[in-house]
Amino acid sequence: MAKATTRFVCQECGAIYAKWSGKCDSCGQWNSIIEEEIPSAEMPKSVSNKGGKRIDFVDLKGVSEKIFRMKSTIAELDRVCGGGLVEGSVILVGGDPGIGKSTLLLQAMAKLSECANKKGSPARCVYISGEESIDQIRLRANRLGLTNARVELASAMNVRDIVTTLDTHDSPDIVVIDSIQTMFVDTFDSAPGTVGQVRASGHELIRLAKRRGFVLFLVGHVTKEGTLAGPRVLEHMVDTVLYFEGDRGHHFRILRAVKNRFGATDEIGVFEMTETGLAEVPNPSALFLAERRGNISGSCVFAGIEGSRPMLVEIQALVAPSNGTTPRRAVVGWDTNRLNMILAVLETRCGLILGNRDIYLNVAGGLKITEPAADMAVATALISSLTQKPVPADMVVFGEIGLSGETRAVPQMDLRLKEASKLGFEKALMPPLHTGKKKTALTSTLHVIEIGHLKSIVDIFMRKD
Numbered sequence: 001m002a003k004a005t006t007r008f009v010c011q012e013c014g015a016i017y018a019k020w021s022g023k024c025d026s027c028g029q030w031n032s033i034i035e036e037e038i039p040s041a042e043m044p045k046s047v048s049n050k051g052g053k054r055i056d057f058v059d060l061k062g063v064s065e066k067i068f069r070m071k072s073t074i075a076e077l078d079r080v081c082g083g084g085l086v087e088g089s090v091i092l093v094g095g096d097p098g099i100g101k102s103t104l105l106l107q108a109m110a111k112l113s114e115c116a117n118k119k120g121s122p123a124r125c126v127y128i129s130g131e132e133s134i135d136q137i138r139l140r141a142n143r144l145g146l147t148n149a150r151v152e153l154a155s156a157m158n159v160r161d162i163v164t165t166l167d168t169h170d171s172p173d174i175v176v177i178d179s180i181q182t183m184f185v186d187t188f189d190s191a192p193g194t195v196g197q198v199r200a201s202g203h204e205l206i207r208l209a210k211r212r213g214f215v216l217f218l219v220g221h222v223t224k225e226g227t228l229a230g231p232r233v234l235e236h237m238v239d240t241v242l243y244f245e246g247d248r249g250h251h252f253r254i255l256r257a258v259k260n261r262f263g264a265t266d267e268i269g270v271f272e273m274t275e276t277g278l279a280e281v282p283n284p285s286a287l288f289l290a291e292r293r294g295n296i297s298g299s300c301v302f303a304g305i306e307g308s309r310p311m312l313v314e315i316q317a318l319v320a321p322s323n324g325t326t327p328r329r330a331v332v333g334w335d336t337n338r339l340n341m342i343l344a345v346l347e348t349r350c351g352l353i354l355g356n357r358d359i360y361l362n363v364a365g366g367l368k369i370t371e372p373a374a375d376m377a378v379a380t381a382l383i384s385s386l387t388q389k390p391v392p393a394d395m396v397v398f399g400e401i402g403l404s405g406e407t408r409a410v411p412q413m414d415l416r417l418k419e420a421s422k423l424g425f426e427k428a429l430m431p432p433l434h435t436g437k438k439k440t441a442l443t444s445t446l447h448v449i450e451i452g453h454l455k456s457i458v459d460i461f462m463r464k465d
Helices: 075-080 101-112 134-144 159-166 195-212 233-237 284-288 336-348 372-387 413-422 435-441 454-462
Strands: 004-010 033-039 090-095 125-129 151-155 174-178 215-220 240-245 252-260 268-274 277-280 299-306 309-321 329-332 357-363 395-397 427-430 447-450
Touching (some): 075 268, 090 101, 090 195, 090 233, 101 125, 125 134, 134 151, 159 195, 195 215, 195 233, 268 284, 284 309, 299 372, 309 372, 309 413, 329 336, 336 357, 336 372, 372 395, 372 427, 372 454, 413 427
Parallel strands (some): 090 215, 174 215, 299 395, 395 427
Antiparallel strands (some): 268 277, 299 309
């Protein structure tokens, strides 16, 4: 019998320690380190050059086979995946509980079952769940109106059984594993969901998908910080990592690609949660601005870029008198540190007094904005709320702000202006254009107001009409 060796593994980040510790030094979590037994036969050994096969190298220049992409006909999903699903690719989908991961994948499988594979025959789709029974999946399919879809269902958790079933000459074209945290390899003594089990289960399933050439969807749970649970090595092993984001208080859902070997990263797909499942949103800008009201102070439209898609969203700010010794800073959908920087610039460089006031900032629609181009829109909304003067309803704002109060150009200005012009906006508040770009950048019909310093925006709102 092989001698067992123990090690201590953090269940949040996968860090390995020689002895137990109450706190993980890698991710900072408390009580996340547990002891795992590893057979000595599985311990790494040194590799010699005897019996190895010599590998051949080729040049970068050459002829490669064209990649076949299977389209799901769900345009938002295909966009995020880079234009379709590549055979043999592995896609990891993460998101909060109840956000709609299983609903999205079941709808995608129903659509894909109507498509043709590389050989021209109808695609064979398999949905394997370790969290729900067959009856529960059928109930969801009935609610979504997918009872007639050609999707094969199974409820299993043993990876050995799954590999034995799928490793055949007529293997399916698309496989969904819901979820990877429920799978287990019976050669490990640890429970399902531990770092060792997730790593081993993912490795076996990914190796099978690459060998048989089918598309593999892995559903992953997320931690309270919003990152995928389990070892980070799983994100490195897969080809694409998608996060399904959204607020339960809003009916919008954002599918965001944070890694994609076959397409662009930071691409997003927008969905709307309805009674019959997730519906695509082909024009998210119009939907995010549908409930916007004009002539209200503190409201500003930001022209942003998500991946390759321009998107207009409403940024709302409220500056209120503070009743306590420590003013509140409440932010939804934006970086709190970035807000503090903008407030410091407004006070130091522009002379506004905001340190004794409560600040509330919200990105309408539940969207999370990360690009610095929102600085000017946030500052404009704050100034508008402080002066009680509304931003013109037909104006969009974008641009980055430096610590000295200067405004800086941001990428893809033309794309932002075209989207604003398409939705009927007539004015744009933005940083100055570079001299070499003035001839080609303003391709829209908007009236552009170039702002070189944040003080100019303050002067506009402070001016007595």
